[in-house]
Amino acid sequence: MNNHSAFRQVVWILRRTSSSIFSLFQSGSYLQPSCIRCKLFCSKSSNLLRPGGANNEQASPQRPTSPELPLSSLLDMGFTTPQAEEIYQSLSKVHDGSATKNRSSTLMVLFMLGLNPSSVGKLLTKCPDLYNIDQSLLQQRIDNLRKLGLVEGSLQRVVSHYPAILATPAKALKRKTVFLKEKCRFTMQQVTDILRDSPAIVHEDQDQLEYKFQYVYFRMGIKQAHMVKHKLFRSTLEEIRWRHCFLERRGLYQTPDKNGQTLIVNPKLDRIINVDLESFLARTACASAEEYVVFQKLLAREWQEEERHHGDESDDDDSDDEDEEDEIESRDSYRKRRRK
Known part of the structure; x- marks a missing residue:
């Protein structure tokens, strides 16, 4: 219009x-x-x-x-x-x-x-x-999105696709943009692109968002530019982990070393997250749907055992903390829980 x-x-x-x-x-x-x-x-x-x-x-x-x-x-x-x-x-x-x-x-x-x-x-x-929402406040939020770099055309598409962004308080939106810039090291232009392509990120839990970024950055070795290019934040953490681990177990994906080198050629992020499951299995993983289902069940069991194991470790008073005071405090806390 x-x-x-x-x-x-x-x-x-x-x-x-x-x-x-x-x-x-x-x-x-x-x-x-x-x-x-x-x-x-x-x-x-x-x-x-x-x-x-x-x-x-x-x-x-x-x-x-x-x-x-x-x-x-x-x-x-x-x-x-x-x-x-x-x-x-x-x-x-x-x-x-x-x-x-x-x-x-x-x-x-x-x-x-x-x-x-x-x-x-x-x-x-x-x-x-x-x-x-009061009309003046609604107008302020639209103006704020413009200040974040959403130009005419992009702004209208974002609002039409995800109108809940206008129901987001300015402080909450600012916290999310600061997080993306300071914690995740995205540039301001990249933050704008993320808001344009994945506006629902403004309502995503920040702890989950941080874990998703760290998982893709450290475990998969993907840099910020590629995350933005392939619209990472449209995908859920669960979906990313399932598909990445499946490729890794099949020898089709390798975490890069500190120099960013791998012994194999990893598939592009786009071929992992921006395709439906059928295409992912046929073209990227070269596997059947049955294999993927069995793998998910086994991996879910592994994750449950790991969580249980970590829970047991957290209750163990033989902590390996380097800081002696922290070790004493955690030991005292453990003993108090044991008495109860």
Whole structure:
């Protein structure tokens, strides 16, 4: 949706507001639905739009009302009938007061972002929590994504694909970007590329994320540039470990030495994680599905035994700590647990 189309959507909304709303828009502020006579935002006028007029206020309970955005207004905004009905129903289920006030302004901000009605409808279906976010805060989060390097086009695709990124507090997003830069040593451009290709990373557990990075970096010998190029963070840690260990046990993958050298040619990361299981087995592992299933069962048993073994070691008072004080403290702690 180009800027001209977005502008037309916004103008349509603005024409249904009072002149005071125009002054807010011209001063850089976005729409605040405060006009009592506004067709789009006023509950009384929306009552009049429904069959039976104002006397139909006690409507049938089979169809909950969404007084701030009647179905007819959604249709006028460019939504198809199925899209309008879906949004109308989702709005009707939202009973939070702040969400009611934010309904129109949420649509305003999304249209100003350059999204068309179809994209807006799908986006709100995926993440109805956006109705609970104040319009100024929603706009700030969009601006923050721009500051992180998501340019026009990429920004719209990210928001459409993963709208929950707009429900992420700025501090949480900043913590994740700082983690990627300082702990994982990605460049700022690489961080931008990661957010563009794998926006769900903002909600991934940071400990799991760190372990995933360390596993691929140290065990597989993959550098940051290749992680970004092959969109590593779209894959789960479990999937990466299964496939890597399977190749390793079959002699098809080797951890590089400190100079990055191996005795065999390792398959590219792209051929390990960015293909479906059937293609991975046929083209990369050269194995059958039955072999892979048996391997998974055996490896799962190994991992369970390792975890049990490590758990036993943690309870052992014969620690090999170099620091004597730490050794004494852990021994005392162990003895206390034994007494209990």
